[in-house]
Amino acid sequence: xxxxxxxxxxxxxxxxxxxxxxxxxxxxxxxxxxxxxxxxxxxxxxxxxxxxxxxxxxxxxxxxxxxxxxxxxxxxxxxxxxxxxxxxxxxxxxxxxxxxxxxxxxxxxxxxxxxxxxxxxxxxxxxxxxxxxxxxxxxxxxxxxxxxxxxxxxxxxxxxxxxxxxxxxxxxxxxxxxxxxxxxxxxxxxxxxxxxxxxxxxx
Amino acid sequence: xxxxxxxxxxxxxxxxxxxxxxxxxxxxxxxxxxxxxxxxxxxxxxxxxxxxxxxxxxxxxxxxxxxxxxxxxxxxxxxxxxxxxxxxxxxxxxxxxxxxxxxxxxxxxxxxxxxxxxxxxxxxxxxxxxxxxxxxxxxxxxxxxxxxxxxxxxxxxxxxxxxxxxxxxxxxxxxxxxxxxxxxxxxxxxxxxxxxxxxxxxxxxxxxxxxxxxxxxxxxxxxxxxxx
Numbered sequence: 001x002x003x004x005x006x007x008x009x010x011x012x013x014x015x016x017x018x019x020x021x022x023x024x025x026x027x028x029x030x031x032x033x034x035x036x037x038x039x040x041x042x043x044x045x046x047x048x049x050x051x052x053x054x055x056x057x058x059x060x061x062x063x064x065x066x067x068x069x070x071x072x073x074x075x076x077x078x079x080x081x082x083x084x085x086x087x088x089x090x091x092x093x094x095x096x097x098x099x100x101x102x103x104x105x106x107x108x109x110x111x112x113x114x115x116x117x118x119x120x121x122x123x124x125x126x127x128x129x130x131x132x133x134x135x136x137x138x139x140x141x142x143x144x145x146x147x148x149x150x151x152x153x154x155x156x157x158x159x160x161x162x163x164x165x166x167x168x169x170x171x172x173x174x175x176x177x178x179x180x181x182x183x184x185x186x187x188x189x190x191x192x193x194x195x196x197x198x199x200x201x202x203x
Numbered sequence: 204x205x206x207x208x209x210x211x212x213x214x215x216x217x218x219x220x221x222x223x224x225x226x227x228x229x230x231x232x233x234x235x236x237x238x239x240x241x242x243x244x245x246x247x248x249x250x251x252x253x254x255x256x257x258x259x260x261x262x263x264x265x266x267x268x269x270x271x272x273x274x275x276x277x278x279x280x281x282x283x284x285x286x287x288x289x290x291x292x293x294x295x296x297x298x299x300x301x302x303x304x305x306x307x308x309x310x311x312x313x314x315x316x317x318x319x320x321x322x323x324x325x326x327x328x329x330x331x332x333x334x335x336x337x338x339x340x341x342x343x344x345x346x347x348x349x350x351x352x353x354x355x356x357x358x359x360x361x362x363x364x365x366x367x368x369x370x371x372x373x374x375x376x377x378x379x380x381x382x383x384x385x386x387x388x389x390x391x392x393x394x395x396x397x398x399x400x401x402x403x404x405x406x407x408x409x410x411x412x413x414x415x416x417x418x419x420x421x422x423x424x425x426x427x428x429x430x431x
Contacts, residue, residue: 002284002420005397006212006390008372009221011357013305017295017321018359020254039306044319047263049255071226078307084241084365092244102246124240135241137368142223144214144389146370148236168234192227202233203242203366203422 007146010139012078015039015106019080020049024105026083026117027057033116034105057099059088059118064151064178064186067111068138071193075111079140080104083115085133090121122158131162138190147200151188154179164201172199212397214389221385222346242366248289248325251361256293256323260336268318270299270337274406274414275356275373279330281421286330290421291361294322294334301340301354310343335412341380353380353387356400360419367421374399375415 010018015036024034037045068076083103086092093100105113115134122129134151152159154177159165165173175198178186190198216228236242261267275294279287297303297320300312304319320339324332341354353374360369374381376399381387387395400415407414 001282002280003212003394003397004282004422005369005371005419006214006394007369008214008390008398009223009386010359010370011372012307013297013303014295014357016304016319017357018293041304041306041314043316044304047257047319047321049323051253071230074226076227082368084245092240093247093250100246100250102250126237126239130239130241133241135365137365139370140227142221142225142227144216144218144221144224144228144386146368147229148233163237164239167237172231193230197229197231199231200229200233201236203236203238 007144009141009144010080010146012141014080014139016041016044016048019104019106020051022051023103024113024115026085026099026101026103026115027061033114034103036106036108057087057118058091059121060184061116062119062184062186063114063116064134064188065112065114066188066190068107068113068190069111069192073194075107076140076192077107077109077111079107079111079138081107081113082137082139083117084135084137085117085120086123088118088121090123092123119153125163127163128161129158131156131158131165133162133164147192148203149190149198149200150176151178152176153186168199175199211391212394214391218385218389220347221389243364245362245364251289251291252325254291254323256321258322258324258334260318260320260322260334263319264317266317268298268315268337270315272335272412273338274333274335274408274412275400275417276331276333276406276414277417277419279326279332279360279362279419279421281367281423286326286328287362287421288326288328288330290326290330290363291359292324292326292332293359293361294336294356296320296336296339296356297342299337299340301342308342312340312342338375346385351380351383353378353384358417358419360421362421364423367423369419369421371419372398373415373417376400376402
């Protein structure tokens, strides 16, 4: 049985290769969300991929925004976040669906990201339904392996019975909860290291 | 996905010789994630196929880029040895002088107007991918005095499952910089040579390109959920 290939850091120069225009907009929309075109040399910008938005997606449109910070509290302006989720009905992407549930966002110069999507519905868990969540992978210079975390929603009662949240030490569970800031707007910061360090998972 | 070989292949998060890890590596132990539907599913192939990208990085501009033309190809498989079809393989790299087409790379090496350096492909039914590119140059960085990254091609693998996600780098054989590089050296010694591409005269194309083979093994099992 072949052993798995080891991980290496994504490094600081991925912006012309991995993000695509509209990658941070999983719902209707598009534009340049998620891409850092300011870091791509002008003569190469046309090669950055663009995708059309999904069109009608089942679920309530929301935006999640936040800042990624390091152990000194400094903003991480060269991170890549990937998101993976079900739609509002709890369905993951299928061959027929135009909603892929997968997106990418590069952090901005101030370490912030913004994801426009729909609030995911509950999906099957080991015991009944899991609470609505978005899976997150985080890559950056200085990370030799990517980090895995999840965004849960602070206003969801089903969090109390979610098997993954229950596996997290009680005192750190709050780091996985996106706070509701306004109608349809949530906040989710990621702290890589330190006293308010976000919970990261091992698969 | 839980790998039978555990943590013997991956580098640690905190590795002092690689200075950026000092403030970015989490200090708390990771929480084991019970296997769920979320990690076992992934974006469908039909959707991944609509992400545009090139497999020939030497034919994107008016002229071919300067440098040694190479084929880089390989097979993506899972830990059971089975091929992984429809995996999204993305690569990016510096040009032959070691300069990236990126605003933050400003070292004193020339840009190549005929080279962007990004490729995207889906593996075929047998898990195979193939790119044509040029051999990247080494480049200096500020990690320690006179630090040089060995020549490398960045690889990103989005497998059939979100849980088998991998980002890594391919190095070139007989490069003396690999032993001096904190990023490569962070990988346990027994696993390190798996990051080095293999020169393959069989896939070299006469009067056209040299060839390196880089096979990739993703964690977990493509077809069925991994059981401990």
